[in-house]
Amino acid sequence: MLRIIGGEWRSRKVPFPETEGLRPTPDRVRETLFNWLQNITPGARCLDLFAGSGALGLEALSRGAESVVFIDSSPAVVRQLRTNLNTLKSQHGEVITASAINWLESRQTDTETRYDLVFLDPPFRKDLLPLICELLEKRNLLADNAVIYIEAESELSQLVVPGNWEESRVKTAGQVTYRLLFRQPASTT
Structure with missing residues (x-):
């Protein structure tokens, strides 16, 4: 069982x-994370890649996120996430069955939702983060x-992310x- 920490x-x-x-x-960890995010989560459009149990996305919805795409x-995970959203009577979660990489590669540049908050918790030791980012x-x-x-195995010594992520x-x-990490808008110079 997964316990939701705060919010509704x-x-x-x-x-x-x-x-x-x-x-x-x-x-x-979720309690610490959402303390960090307390001013960001309300009204945020969220993307929960590698959703798994849905812990992060459900916590965000409970704390007032506008929407979460899981x-x-x-x-089996997708079925349970849909059941959990129905149980919680949430109309603000969308659950998609896809690999994170395939879903990202299928997105059309400049025509998609732009997310305010992204949760990345990929399987450990698969080196997926650089490509996902x-x-x-x-x-x-x-x-x-x-x-x-970003949640990763602690032995990962260097995290490769885009230069405008701080x-x-x-x-x-x-x-x-x-x-x-906070994304800085790309400069247009």
């Missing part, structure tokens, strides 16, 4: 499927001052290092 659905518990590699963001490649920029999917949350906060909890 505070203390509500929702199930998630037991799928290999699925590791919900721990309560303690992307996951597992049909590059695609978010190339497809123009980020609002000018977007905030990007790391604001970083913490490690056990085997997980989590970061908050």
Whole structure:
């Protein structure tokens, strides 16, 4: 069971499927993250790539996000996310069955929603982050001052992100290092 930490659905518990590699963001990490995001989340358009349990996107919706698009490649995960959104009576979540890379590659530059807040929690030790970050920029999917949350294995020594992403906060909890980055608008000079 996944417990929502704060907001409208505070203390509500929702199930998630037991799928290999699925590791919900721990309560303690989510609490810290959403303390960092308390002024950003209300009204934000969010993208939860590698949604898994939906912990991050559901927490954002509970705390007033305008919308969350959940992307996951597992049909079992997608079914459960849809069930959980129905249980919570949320009309602001969209769940899409797709690999994050395929979904990003299929986006049409300059015609898509530009997200204010993006959650990136890919499977560990697959080296997906550099390509994912590059695609978010190339497809123009980020609002000018977007905030990007990245959760990765703590042994990942160097995180390769676009040059206009500025790391604001970083913490490690056990085997997980989590970061908050702020996107600076690209200069038009």
